Amino acid sequence: MKKIIVIGNGMVGYKFCEKLVSKPNRNDYEIEVFGEEPRPAYDRVHLSEYFGEKSAEELLMAPANWYQENNIKLHTSSLISKIDTQKKEITTYRNETYTYNYLVIATGSSPFIPPIKGSEKAGVFVYRTLEDLDAMKSYASKIKKEGKAKAAILGGGLLGLEAANAAKELGMETHVVEFAPRLMPRQLDLPASNLLKSKIESMDIKVHLEKATSEIVGNGAIEAMQFNDDTNLKVDMLIISAGIRPRDELAREAGIKVGERGGIWVNNQMKTSAEDVYAIGEVALYNNGIYGLVAPGYDMAHVAVEQITGGDVTMVSSIDMSTQLKLIGTEVASFGDPFIENDDVSVIAFENKHKGIYKRINVTKDGKKLLGGILVGDASDYNTLFQLYINEMKLPENPEDLILGARGGESSSVGSVMDFPDSAQICSCESVTKGSICGMIKDETCTSLSDVVKSTKATTGCGGCKPMVVDLVNETLKSLGKEVKETICEHFHYNRQELYDLIKINKVQTYDEALNLFGKGDGCETCKPLLASLFASIYMETANKQVTIQDSNDRFLANIQRNGTYSIVPRVPGGEISPEKLMVLGKVAQKYDLYTKITGGQRIDLFGAELHQLPLIWKELIDAGFESGHAYGKSLRTVKSCVGSTWCRYGMHESVSFAIEIENRYRGLRSPHKLKGGVSGCIRECAEARGKDFGLIAVEGGWNLYVCGNGGATPKHAILLAEQLDDETCIKYLDRFLMFYIRTAAPLTRTAPWLEKLDGGIEYLKKVVIEDSLGIAEDLEKEMQGLVDKYECEWKQAIEDPEMMKRFKHFVNTDDSDDNIEYVSLRDQKMPKAWV
């Protein structure tokens, strides 16, 4: 067995391990990793999210036990002090020595601190590790208590703007100071930089360009930055992000060849000048360059693994530095040579200052090839443009269509991702080609998007390739005649469950925010109600908050009927109603001349109310003690009951009391589709509980709980989930079952078809609900209890708020009512005039 030692456990060092353990001859190697940070490798690219929603745990590339499970010995907090390439041994700072057969140096880089007087002062930070961020956080909270809240970032490059985002997340007034006349000088030209600057400034971050800092001033702690044009900026905290320097000191001392300006020299096999010593990532000097991006680092890890394990993969000669990212809410992308301008090149640029969009492409004079470009404000074309560039594909006749869109022509100018050659690299973070994605589906290694993601790791890096991978998977599946997991609509490239998680994890509060973050366009009648339902299921938000994304009925809290009038169904829990309340319904129906009918769910439906009458009617009903019945929503409708043991001579338990308890518990609960329940007092089953999404039938010793039944077009009997439960357990299981359904079902899917599609069926469901096989039962219960506690009658809410009431008017410019409504009479009640 040969021993591989890896120095450095950053993103690239981790990627080396990950690629190595997936090799078939992995067991020929013993792997030992030394990292100087206290934590295993984490995602440095998304570091600023540590101040937002992500914990240190969530940023980990793999959990700590991953290394153990894969038989990798990981030493954290272990600095290496020496390499001896003759003895093939390394020494730790504790003076322990370890010998190797192969050594991989992945020590990365450290932030470059320009030689500015005063940079040692308190309040000056660098931006590289979680420890740096922790230190900033505690310093910021300390000085904020003293009323100081101004932070500056030295450096307006990519990382500097990330750091600015972090400072803003800390609640600081944020300034970015850049020496060059542009932001992101390596990626953007002047118009792009100007646009980005104005976008960033609109987010309350001030940008100072062409400022050379000569001194950091302050008595012990930083108080101001002095610039060499004699101006200064008062700040209470400074984050230096002025570039990186490779951590090559170990190699340098060991006599391994390093570059003049730093970096360990490597050839295209990632080999250094010393035998069996490799260098990868930001420390490696390849083709005279240091590459501070994660994608080339991962490629290097791949090459090193191949070389060590006997493969012959080598590094490509020109490293692609294309990037696409979201900076402080603005999409920015740059690819190929973004600046090239000479006689053989045509530059096509488009700027829309009003919308904040800048696009530039550099094309060969003959218009055939794309050489590079820049996108700011809208980078949705990036994937396509990047593929055209990297694969040197032929461009459409009018290359300007690439950034302006085909105007007036028939279809898209570029064609679909299916037109790319098999060699097209779709995911550049993980080096996954179109050929490998489509191949895995064709040879049936993978049958779904999640399979492909699992096997290839495509989309797990920056995620920018997700839409293309989705298209490739769907199109290939379709071409094989297979069913495809569809995304919800053209505006969101996700399914319901993915959106559920995205909204919850990112704490998204409004539809507009969701569309900005995860979607495009103006939405439609599919995604709007779907997201409305998600907001309701996650936050128990009523339909009064985001009125215009609600489905037709939810928007006006009533069911629209044939002639555009509405029907009203107050809640009658368990179908039990006192004569007094029954008379109120009768009187209201009489007063407003409403057609009256008993529903299938043991309540009373009043038809023919005009929009402006709804609040008047509801005011009367609420005063009499009624509340919304949510008959208009994809939500809990009724829990039907038989009369039970109080009156019935056969009854085993009190079905009415329990039905009322359950209906009141879940009232207002929004779900992927409507929910109906039933409770029967004995096995004669008068409440038809087995025709419901959940049904309880009283038996000796408790309740039998049935789930996933329905009437309707494809009737299904509910299936037994658990037997002889007491009231409390019954509710516990119901909480878990309903919440699990709400979390995972596809849109507009009732419980029966949901169960049919659930892998493992009812046995799996039993394991999740009863045995808690997923370990989420407590979560599900808590979540449900949270929703139950937040319940509020949305009709009461609406009539008490004049702003919410505004929508119940037929015309905005007059109090007239709709004069187009005609009725006829039938069996002494009114009916809408029939449609022709």
Next chain:
Amino acid sequence: MEQLLQQYQSVTQNKVMHWFNAGNINDFPENGGACVKYKSKQIAVYNFTRKSAWYACQNLCPHKMEMVLSRGMIGDASGIPKVACPLHKKTFSLENGENLNGEDYKIATYPVKIENENVYIGFTD
């Protein structure tokens, strides 16, 4: 019924004889619609707040002849602004009134302009 439909004929910007003040922009919900009465006509007006655009069309859905379109959800289909009727989710382009489900009825559309926070709809009568 035909007579009802006859009332609604698309108006283009250059044919407008009368700009009717339909109310303040705040009378209309954001990213949604509301109905305006003009003489005997019912006009649906939509405020696409996300892209600062306004559209107007007949309130009458030509599918079942009900005055409901203003209560429909709005959005876009491949960039074309549209409304979905609340009764059967028939969708119509707000640019040219065409049915986007491939059926052959269409709706009349009207130009809208905003001046001093007031919403004006253009008519020929």
